[in-house]
Amino acid sequence: MGGVGTIETGPSTDARLVERTVDRPEEFSAIFERHFAAIHRFLARRVGNVRADDLAAQTFLTAFERRARFDPAADSARPWLFGIAVNLMHNDRRAERRLLRALMRLDATTERDPVGELELVPARLDASRDSARVASALLALDQDQRDVLLLHAWADLSYPEIASALEIPVGTVRSRLSRIRETLSTVLDEPSTPSEKEHS
Amino acid sequence: MTDQLTMIRHFRGEVAEPAEDAWTIARDALERAIEAERTQHRVRHGGRRVRKHRHLIAIALLVAALSAGIAAAAIVLPDLTAPAPGGPATAPPRELVEAFAVLRGARHGADALPQAGASALTTQGSFGPHYGVNPRLSRLLITPDGQKLWLVPGRDGSCIYGPDGGSACAANASIVLEGLMLALVPVDGAAPTITGIAPDNATVTTTDKDGSSHLIPLHGNAYTVSGDPHLARFTIRDIDGREFASQAPGPPPAKLASPTSSR
Numbered sequence: 001m002g003g004v005g006t007i008e009t010g011p012s013t014d015a016r017l018v019e020r021t022v023d024r025p026e027e028f029s030a031i032f033e034r035h036f037a038a039i040h041r042f043l044a045r046r047v048g049n050v051r052a053d054d055l056a057a058q059t060f061l062t063a064f065e066r067r068a069r070f071d072p073a074a075d076s077a078r079p080w081l082f083g084i085a086v087n088l089m090h091n092d093r094r095a096e097r098r099l100l101r102a103l104m105r106l107d108a109t110t111e112r113d114p115v116g117e118l119e120l121v122p123a124r125l126d127a128s129r130d131s132a133r134v135a136s137a138l139l140a141l142d143q144d145q146r147d148v149l150l151l152h153a154w155a156d157l158s159y160p161e162i163a164s165a166l167e168i169p170v171g172t173v174r175s176r177l178s179r180i181r182e183t184l185s186t187v188l189d190e191p192s193t194p195s196e197k198e199h200s
Numbered sequence: 201m202t203d204q205l206t207m208i209r210h211f212r213g214e215v216a217e218p219a220e221d222a223w224t225i226a227r228d229a230l231e232r233a234i235e236a237e238r239t240q241h242r243v244r245h246g247g248r249r250v251r252k253h254r255h256l257i258a259i260a261l262l263v264a265a266l267s268a269g270i271a272a273a274a275i276v277l278p279d280l281t282a283p284a285p286g287g288p289a290t291a292p293p294r295e296l297v298e299a300f301a302v303l304r305g306a307r308h309g310a311d312a313l314p315q316a317g318a319s320a321l322t323t324q325g326s327f328g329p330h331y332g333v334n335p336r337l338s339r340l341l342i343t344p345d346g347q348k349l350w351l352v353p354g355r356d357g358s359c360i361y362g363p364d365g366g367s368a369c370a371a372n373a374s375i376v377l378e379g380l381m382l383a384l385v386p387v388d389g390a391a392p393t394i395t396g397i398a399p400d401n402a403t404v405t406t407t408d409k410d411g412s413s414h415l416i417p418l419h420g421n422a423y424t425v426s427g428d429p430h431l432a433r434f435t436i437r438d439i440d441g442r443e444f445a446s447q448a449p450g451p452p453p454a455k456l457a458s459p460t461s462s463r
Contacts, residue, residue: 025234025237025238026234026238028230028234029227029230029231029234032226032227032230036218036223036226037217037218040218040222041215041217041218044215044216044218045215049215049216049219049222052218052222053218053219053221053222053225053226054308054309056218056222056226057222057225057226057229057230057308057309058308058309060226060229060230061229061230061233061308061309061310062309064230064233064234065233131211134207134208134211135211137204137208138208149208150208152205153205153208153209154208154209181204184204184208185204188204188207
Protein backbone atom coordinates (compact mmCIF):
# COMPACT_ATOMS: atom_id res chain seq x y z
CA MET A 1 0.00 0.00 0.00
CA GLY A 2 1.32 3.40 -0.83
CA GLY A 3 2.13 5.96 1.78
CA VAL A 4 -0.44 8.44 2.90
CA GLY A 5 0.52 12.07 2.86
CA THR A 6 -0.73 14.56 5.38
CA ILE A 7 -1.96 17.98 4.55
CA GLU A 8 -1.92 20.67 7.16
CA THR A 9 -5.29 22.31 7.00
CA GLY A 10 -5.77 24.15 10.28
CA PRO A 11 -3.69 26.92 11.72
CA SER A 12 -0.15 25.88 12.58
CA THR A 13 0.60 25.10 16.19
CA ASP A 14 3.00 27.42 17.92
CA ALA A 15 5.57 24.64 18.04
CA ARG A 16 5.45 24.19 14.29
CA LEU A 17 5.64 27.90 13.72
CA VAL A 18 8.63 28.33 15.99
CA GLU A 19 10.31 25.36 14.36
CA ARG A 20 9.88 26.92 10.93
CA THR A 21 11.44 30.20 12.06
CA VAL A 22 14.83 28.52 12.11
CA ASP A 23 14.97 28.97 8.36
CA ARG A 24 12.28 31.59 8.03
CA PRO A 25 12.59 34.02 10.92
CA GLU A 26 9.86 36.23 9.48
CA GLU A 27 7.31 33.59 10.48
CA PHE A 28 7.84 34.57 14.09
CA SER A 29 5.50 37.46 13.36
CA ALA A 30 2.64 34.97 13.51
CA ILE A 31 3.56 34.14 17.11
CA PHE A 32 3.59 37.85 17.87
CA GLU A 33 0.18 38.50 16.31
CA ARG A 34 -1.28 35.50 18.09
CA HIS A 35 -0.12 36.26 21.62
CA PHE A 36 0.85 39.91 21.94
CA ALA A 37 -2.51 41.09 23.25
CA ALA A 38 -2.66 38.46 26.00
CA ILE A 39 0.88 39.15 27.14
CA HIS A 40 0.29 42.89 27.10
CA ARG A 41 -2.95 42.61 29.08
CA PHE A 42 -1.26 40.47 31.72
CA LEU A 43 1.61 42.91 32.06
CA ALA A 44 -0.72 45.92 32.08
CA ARG A 45 -2.60 44.41 35.00
CA ARG A 46 0.59 43.88 36.91
CA VAL A 47 2.67 46.96 36.15
CA GLY A 48 0.37 49.35 34.30
CA ASN A 49 0.01 50.14 30.64
CA VAL A 50 3.04 52.34 30.28
CA ARG A 51 5.50 49.70 31.48
CA ALA A 52 3.51 47.00 29.71
CA ASP A 53 4.15 48.57 26.31
CA ASP A 54 7.87 48.27 26.80
CA LEU A 55 7.89 44.91 28.55
CA ALA A 56 5.55 43.28 26.04
CA ALA A 57 7.77 44.40 23.17
CA GLN A 58 10.82 43.10 25.01
CA THR A 59 9.09 39.82 25.67
CA PHE A 60 8.75 39.08 21.97
CA LEU A 61 12.25 40.27 21.15
CA THR A 62 13.62 38.00 23.84
CA ALA A 63 11.46 35.13 22.67
CA PHE A 64 12.67 35.62 19.12
CA GLU A 65 16.30 35.60 20.20
CA ARG A 66 15.80 32.52 22.36
CA ARG A 67 13.41 30.60 20.15
CA ALA A 68 15.91 27.80 19.70
CA ARG A 69 15.25 26.96 23.37
CA PHE A 70 11.50 26.63 22.89
CA ASP A 71 10.38 23.12 23.73
CA PRO A 72 8.95 21.67 20.51
CA ALA A 73 6.87 19.28 22.58
CA ALA A 74 4.89 22.19 23.95
CA ASP A 75 1.94 22.87 21.75
CA SER A 76 1.33 26.41 22.83
CA ALA A 77 3.91 29.13 23.24
CA ARG A 78 1.77 30.85 25.87
CA PRO A 79 3.50 29.47 28.99
CA TRP A 80 6.91 30.14 27.49
CA LEU A 81 6.00 33.72 26.61
CA PHE A 82 4.42 34.38 30.00
CA GLY A 83 7.56 33.00 31.61
CA ILE A 84 9.71 35.45 29.66
CA ALA A 85 7.35 38.30 30.49
CA VAL A 86 7.46 37.49 34.21
CA ASN A 87 11.24 37.34 34.17
CA LEU A 88 11.48 40.69 32.44
CA MET A 89 9.01 42.12 34.88
CA HIS A 90 11.23 41.08 37.77
CA ASN A 91 13.81 43.55 36.54
CA ASP A 92 11.48 46.25 37.69
CA ARG A 93 10.02 44.80 40.86
CA ARG A 94 9.05 48.18 42.22
CA ALA A 95 6.61 48.88 39.40
CA GLU A 96 4.15 46.22 40.50
CA ARG A 97 4.35 47.12 44.15
CA ARG A 98 3.86 50.77 43.28
CA LEU A 99 0.73 49.91 41.32
CA LEU A 100 -0.65 47.71 44.09
CA ARG A 101 -0.03 50.37 46.70
CA ALA A 102 -1.83 52.88 44.50
CA LEU A 103 -4.78 50.52 44.20
CA MET A 104 -4.86 50.14 47.96
CA ARG A 105 -5.61 53.84 48.11
CA LEU A 106 -8.39 53.54 45.56
CA ASP A 107 -11.06 56.07 46.31
CA ALA A 108 -14.31 54.17 45.93
CA THR A 109 -16.53 57.09 46.70
CA THR A 110 -15.46 59.28 43.84
CA GLU A 111 -14.65 56.64 41.26
CA ARG A 112 -11.49 58.58 40.76
CA ASP A 113 -8.70 56.60 39.22
CA PRO A 114 -5.78 57.09 41.55
CA VAL A 115 -3.41 55.35 39.20
CA GLY A 116 -4.24 57.38 36.17
CA GLU A 117 -0.57 57.90 35.56
CA LEU A 118 -0.28 54.19 35.10
CA GLU A 119 -3.32 54.15 32.88
CA LEU A 120 -4.96 51.27 34.66
CA VAL A 121 -8.63 51.77 35.25
CA PRO A 122 -10.42 49.31 37.49
CA ALA A 123 -13.28 47.66 35.72
CA ARG A 124 -16.08 48.44 38.06
CA LEU A 125 -16.66 50.38 41.19
CA ASP A 126 -17.89 47.38 43.11
CA ALA A 127 -14.52 45.82 42.37
CA SER A 128 -12.81 48.90 43.69
CA ARG A 129 -14.62 48.40 46.99
CA ASP A 130 -12.48 45.33 47.57
CA SER A 131 -9.46 46.68 45.80
CA ALA A 132 -7.66 47.79 48.90
CA ARG A 133 -8.04 44.37 50.50
CA VAL A 134 -7.05 42.46 47.40
CA ALA A 135 -4.10 44.73 46.70
CA SER A 136 -3.08 44.34 50.30
CA ALA A 137 -3.35 40.56 49.98
CA LEU A 138 -1.24 40.54 46.84
CA LEU A 139 1.35 42.71 48.53
CA ALA A 140 1.46 40.23 51.39
CA LEU A 141 2.62 37.55 48.97
CA ASP A 142 6.21 37.28 47.94
CA GLN A 143 7.18 37.68 44.32
CA ASP A 144 7.25 33.94 43.55
CA GLN A 145 3.85 33.39 45.09
CA ARG A 146 2.37 36.33 43.25
CA ASP A 147 3.71 34.98 39.97
CA VAL A 148 2.07 31.61 40.51
CA LEU A 149 -1.23 33.06 41.65
CA LEU A 150 -1.55 35.65 38.91
CA LEU A 151 -0.47 33.34 36.11
CA HIS A 152 -3.32 31.16 37.29
CA ALA A 153 -5.93 33.82 38.02
CA TRP A 154 -5.14 36.40 35.39
CA ALA A 155 -3.39 34.51 32.60
CA ASP A 156 -5.57 31.42 33.00
CA LEU A 157 -2.64 29.04 32.85
CA SER A 158 -3.05 25.52 34.16
CA TYR A 159 -0.74 24.16 36.87
CA PRO A 160 1.50 22.36 34.34
CA GLU A 161 1.62 25.50 32.21
CA ILE A 162 2.61 27.62 35.21
CA ALA A 163 5.29 25.07 36.02
CA SER A 164 6.55 25.33 32.46
CA ALA A 165 6.46 29.13 32.45
CA LEU A 166 8.38 29.46 35.69
CA GLU A 167 10.56 26.40 35.10
CA ILE A 168 9.60 24.83 38.41
CA PRO A 169 8.06 21.42 39.19
CA VAL A 170 4.28 21.12 39.20
CA GLY A 171 4.53 20.07 42.82
CA THR A 172 6.08 23.40 43.65
CA VAL A 173 3.19 25.17 41.96
CA ARG A 174 0.77 23.22 44.14
CA SER A 175 2.68 23.87 47.34
CA ARG A 176 2.99 27.56 46.59
CA LEU A 177 -0.73 27.77 45.94
CA SER A 178 -1.32 26.07 49.24
CA ARG A 179 0.71 28.67 51.07
CA ILE A 180 -0.98 31.39 49.05
CA ARG A 181 -4.34 30.07 50.23
CA GLU A 182 -3.29 30.49 53.83
CA THR A 183 -2.03 33.99 53.28
CA LEU A 184 -5.11 35.04 51.37
CA SER A 185 -7.35 33.59 54.05
CA THR A 186 -5.63 35.64 56.66
CA VAL A 187 -5.85 38.89 54.74
CA LEU A 188 -9.08 38.56 52.80
CA ASP A 189 -11.17 36.95 55.52
CA GLU A 190 -10.45 39.74 57.97
CA PRO A 191 -13.48 41.93 58.69
CA SER A 192 -13.65 45.08 56.62
CA THR A 193 -12.48 48.27 58.23
CA PRO A 194 -15.17 50.82 59.10
CA SER A 195 -14.20 53.03 56.21
CA GLU A 196 -14.61 50.15 53.80
CA LYS A 197 -18.01 49.32 55.28
CA GLU A 198 -19.12 52.81 54.55
CA HIS A 199 -18.52 52.18 50.91
CA SER A 200 -20.22 48.82 50.82
CA MET B 201 -9.70 29.42 47.84
CA THR B 202 -12.39 29.45 45.18
CA ASP B 203 -13.94 32.59 46.61
CA GLN B 204 -10.55 34.14 47.06
CA LEU B 205 -9.62 33.24 43.52
CA THR B 206 -12.88 34.72 42.27
CA MET B 207 -12.06 37.89 44.10
CA ILE B 208 -8.56 37.98 42.64
CA ARG B 209 -9.94 37.28 39.17
CA HIS B 210 -12.48 40.04 39.60
CA PHE B 211 -9.78 42.37 40.74
CA ARG B 212 -7.94 42.01 37.48
CA GLY B 213 -10.52 44.31 35.99
CA GLU B 214 -10.98 44.89 32.34
CA VAL B 215 -7.79 46.40 31.07
CA ALA B 216 -8.05 47.79 27.61
CA GLU B 217 -6.65 46.01 24.62
CA PRO B 218 -3.13 47.20 23.81
CA ALA B 219 -3.22 50.56 22.10
CA GLU B 220 -2.34 50.76 18.43
CA ASP B 221 0.92 52.46 19.38
CA ALA B 222 1.89 49.53 21.57
CA TRP B 223 1.31 47.14 18.68
CA THR B 224 3.27 49.32 16.31
CA ILE B 225 6.25 49.81 18.58
CA ALA B 226 6.49 46.12 19.40
CA ARG B 227 5.92 45.02 15.83
CA ASP B 228 8.56 47.42 14.51
CA ALA B 229 11.10 46.25 17.05
CA LEU B 230 10.45 42.63 16.21
CA GLU B 231 10.60 43.28 12.48
CA ARG B 232 13.94 44.98 12.92
CA ALA B 233 15.27 41.98 14.79
CA ILE B 234 13.89 39.63 12.15
CA GLU B 235 15.36 41.71 9.35
CA ALA B 236 18.73 41.78 11.10
CA GLU B 237 18.73 38.02 11.34
CA ARG B 238 17.60 37.58 7.75
CA THR B 239 20.42 39.83 6.62
CA GLN B 240 22.92 37.82 8.61
CA HIS B 241 21.44 34.65 7.19
CA ARG B 242 21.87 35.93 3.65
CA VAL B 243 25.44 36.94 4.37
CA ARG B 244 26.25 33.61 5.99
CA HIS B 245 24.96 31.77 2.98
CA GLY B 246 26.22 34.19 0.39
CA GLY B 247 29.75 32.83 0.34
CA ARG B 248 31.35 36.04 1.53
CA ARG B 249 33.55 36.10 4.56
CA VAL B 250 32.33 39.32 6.02
CA ARG B 251 33.18 38.20 9.50
CA LYS B 252 36.69 37.23 8.75
CA HIS B 253 38.04 39.25 11.62
CA ARG B 254 36.28 36.98 14.05
CA HIS B 255 38.68 34.25 13.08
CA LEU B 256 41.61 36.44 13.70
CA ILE B 257 43.11 37.69 16.87
CA ALA B 258 42.06 41.26 16.59
CA ILE B 259 43.47 43.85 18.82
CA ALA B 260 40.80 45.46 20.89
CA LEU B 261 40.66 48.29 18.97
CA LEU B 262 41.83 51.33 17.74
CA VAL B 263 39.77 54.21 18.70
CA ALA B 264 39.30 55.95 15.46
CA ALA B 265 37.24 58.92 14.72
CA LEU B 266 37.02 60.02 11.17
CA SER B 267 38.58 63.20 12.30
CA ALA B 268 42.06 61.74 12.42
CA GLY B 269 43.84 62.66 15.54
CA ILE B 270 41.24 61.92 18.15
CA ALA B 271 43.33 59.06 19.45
CA ALA B 272 46.44 61.14 19.44
CA ALA B 273 44.63 63.95 21.21
CA ALA B 274 43.85 61.57 24.01
CA ILE B 275 47.50 61.26 24.70
CA VAL B 276 48.46 64.90 24.68
CA LEU B 277 45.48 66.41 26.45
CA PRO B 278 45.63 65.42 30.10
CA ASP B 279 42.03 66.28 30.90
CA LEU B 280 40.46 64.22 28.13
CA THR B 281 39.67 61.43 30.53
CA ALA B 282 38.24 63.65 33.26
CA PRO B 283 34.50 63.03 33.82
CA ALA B 284 32.07 65.46 32.18
CA PRO B 285 31.14 68.17 34.71
CA GLY B 286 27.43 67.63 34.15
CA GLY B 287 27.60 63.85 34.45
CA PRO B 288 26.02 61.47 31.95
CA ALA B 289 23.54 62.86 29.44
CA THR B 290 19.89 62.44 30.34
CA ALA B 291 18.78 62.60 26.71
CA PRO B 292 20.57 62.50 23.39
CA PRO B 293 21.82 66.00 22.50
CA ARG B 294 19.60 67.81 20.05
CA GLU B 295 22.29 68.24 17.38
CA LEU B 296 22.92 64.52 17.43
CA VAL B 297 19.22 63.72 17.16
CA GLU B 298 18.92 66.04 14.19
CA ALA B 299 21.87 64.38 12.46
CA PHE B 300 21.07 60.71 13.07
CA ALA B 301 17.68 59.23 12.22
CA VAL B 302 18.33 56.27 14.48
CA LEU B 303 17.95 58.57 17.47
CA ARG B 304 14.60 59.94 16.39
CA GLY B 305 12.49 56.82 16.85
CA ALA B 306 11.35 55.30 20.10
CA ARG B 307 13.93 53.32 22.05
CA HIS B 308 13.19 49.61 22.25
CA GLY B 309 14.49 46.65 24.16
CA ALA B 310 16.76 45.65 21.30
CA ASP B 311 18.55 48.98 21.59
CA ALA B 312 19.96 48.05 24.98
CA LEU B 313 23.73 48.09 25.03
CA PRO B 314 25.30 44.73 25.99
CA GLN B 315 26.54 44.70 29.57
CA ALA B 316 30.15 44.48 28.42
CA GLY B 317 29.67 47.63 26.41
CA ALA B 318 28.03 49.48 29.26
CA SER B 319 30.91 48.54 31.53
CA ALA B 320 33.54 49.53 28.99
CA LEU B 321 31.97 52.91 28.35
CA THR B 322 31.41 53.82 31.97
CA THR B 323 34.79 52.80 33.34
CA GLN B 324 36.34 55.75 35.10
CA GLY B 325 39.15 57.21 33.09
CA SER B 326 37.78 56.06 29.75
CA PHE B 327 36.31 58.34 27.10
CA GLY B 328 32.74 57.49 28.07
CA PRO B 329 32.58 59.38 31.38
CA HIS B 330 34.63 62.20 29.89
CA TYR B 331 31.99 62.78 27.25
CA GLY B 332 29.08 62.15 29.62
CA VAL B 333 28.03 59.04 27.73
CA ASN B 334 24.90 57.32 28.99
CA PRO B 335 24.45 53.63 28.04
CA ARG B 336 20.72 53.95 28.75
CA LEU B 337 20.40 56.12 25.67
CA SER B 338 22.00 53.57 23.33
CA ARG B 339 20.52 52.71 19.96
CA LEU B 340 21.15 49.63 17.92
CA LEU B 341 22.18 49.98 14.31
CA ILE B 342 22.48 47.12 11.88
CA THR B 343 25.10 47.42 9.17
CA PRO B 344 24.28 46.34 5.61
CA ASP B 345 26.02 43.01 6.24
CA GLY B 346 24.05 42.40 9.41
CA GLN B 347 26.51 43.37 12.11
CA LYS B 348 25.28 45.04 15.25
CA LEU B 349 26.61 48.40 16.27
CA TRP B 350 25.44 50.62 19.10
CA LEU B 351 25.47 54.39 19.17
CA VAL B 352 25.76 55.61 22.74
CA PRO B 353 25.04 59.33 23.05
CA GLY B 354 26.67 61.53 25.63
CA ARG B 355 26.52 65.08 26.86
CA ASP B 356 29.60 66.37 25.02
CA GLY B 357 30.60 63.42 22.92
CA SER B 358 29.32 60.00 21.96
CA CYS B 359 30.63 56.52 21.39
CA ILE B 360 29.95 53.57 19.15
CA TYR B 361 30.30 50.07 20.47
CA GLY B 362 30.99 47.28 18.03
CA PRO B 363 30.01 43.66 17.83
CA ASP B 364 33.44 42.45 18.89
CA GLY B 365 33.78 44.64 21.90
CA GLY B 366 35.65 47.59 20.44
CA SER B 367 34.51 51.12 20.93
CA ALA B 368 35.25 54.55 19.54
CA CYS B 369 34.33 57.94 20.93
CA ALA B 370 34.51 61.53 19.72
CA ALA B 371 33.04 64.94 20.37
CA ASN B 372 29.46 65.40 19.20
CA ALA B 373 30.46 68.45 17.18
CA SER B 374 32.70 66.20 15.12
CA ILE B 375 30.32 63.26 14.90
CA VAL B 376 27.42 65.25 13.48
CA LEU B 377 29.64 66.29 10.58
CA GLU B 378 31.94 63.37 10.01
CA GLY B 379 30.39 60.39 11.70
CA LEU B 380 32.45 57.97 13.70
CA MET B 381 34.13 54.72 12.86
CA LEU B 382 35.63 51.75 14.57
CA ALA B 383 38.42 49.72 13.03
CA LEU B 384 39.27 46.21 14.07
CA VAL B 385 42.84 45.63 13.05
CA PRO B 386 43.91 41.99 12.97
CA VAL B 387 47.29 41.46 14.52
CA ASP B 388 48.37 39.12 11.74
CA GLY B 389 48.55 41.99 9.31
CA ALA B 390 45.27 41.29 7.53
CA ALA B 391 43.20 44.24 6.38
CA PRO B 392 41.09 45.98 9.04
CA THR B 393 37.34 45.68 9.28
CA ILE B 394 35.76 49.07 9.62
CA THR B 395 32.31 49.69 11.04
CA GLY B 396 30.93 53.14 11.37
CA ILE B 397 28.10 55.60 11.40
CA ALA B 398 27.45 58.49 9.06
CA PRO B 399 24.96 61.35 9.47
CA ASP B 400 21.66 61.31 7.60
CA ASN B 401 21.96 61.86 3.87
CA ALA B 402 25.75 61.61 3.92
CA THR B 403 27.60 59.37 1.50
CA VAL B 404 30.61 57.27 2.36
CA THR B 405 33.23 56.63 -0.27
CA THR B 406 36.42 54.65 -0.07
CA THR B 407 39.39 55.20 -2.29
CA ASP B 408 41.76 52.37 -3.02
CA LYS B 409 45.50 52.65 -3.36
CA ASP B 410 45.13 52.62 -7.14
CA GLY B 411 42.86 55.68 -6.95
CA SER B 412 39.59 53.93 -7.73
CA SER B 413 36.58 54.98 -5.64
CA HIS B 414 33.70 52.93 -4.28
CA LEU B 415 30.45 54.10 -2.79
CA ILE B 416 29.79 52.24 0.46
CA PRO B 417 26.20 51.14 1.13
CA LEU B 418 24.54 52.41 4.27
CA HIS B 419 21.79 50.78 6.27
CA GLY B 420 20.20 53.65 8.11
CA ASN B 421 23.23 55.41 9.54
CA ALA B 422 25.52 52.37 9.61
CA TYR B 423 28.09 50.92 7.24
CA THR B 424 30.88 48.36 7.13
CA VAL B 425 33.95 47.95 5.03
CA SER B 426 35.21 44.48 5.55
CA GLY B 427 38.81 43.48 5.13
CA ASP B 428 39.73 45.51 2.06
CA PRO B 429 43.53 45.30 1.71
CA HIS B 430 43.59 48.01 -0.95
CA LEU B 431 41.82 50.62 1.10
CA ALA B 432 43.67 53.92 1.27
CA ARG B 433 41.22 56.66 2.19
CA PHE B 434 37.76 57.32 3.52
CA THR B 435 35.59 60.23 2.50
CA ILE B 436 32.31 61.38 3.99
CA ARG B 437 30.34 63.85 1.93
CA ASP B 438 27.48 65.58 3.70
CA ILE B 439 24.23 66.83 2.23
CA ASP B 440 25.79 70.23 1.54
CA GLY B 441 28.63 68.70 -0.42
CA ARG B 442 31.28 69.21 2.24
CA GLU B 443 33.85 66.45 2.29
CA PHE B 444 35.73 65.04 5.24
CA ALA B 445 38.53 62.71 4.30
CA SER B 446 40.75 60.55 6.44
CA GLN B 447 43.37 57.91 5.93
CA ALA B 448 42.36 54.29 6.24
CA PRO B 449 43.51 52.72 9.52
CA GLY B 450 47.06 51.48 9.37
CA PRO B 451 48.60 48.31 10.78
CA PRO B 452 48.50 47.61 14.51
CA PRO B 453 51.34 48.88 16.69
CA ALA B 454 54.38 46.62 16.33
CA LYS B 455 54.31 45.46 19.93
CA LEU B 456 50.73 44.18 19.48
CA ALA B 457 51.40 42.42 16.21
CA SER B 458 51.36 38.67 16.33
CA PRO B 459 54.85 37.13 16.09
CA THR B 460 53.46 34.72 13.53
CA SER B 461 52.37 37.54 11.31
CA SER B 462 55.79 38.95 10.58
CA ARG B 463 56.85 38.53 7.03
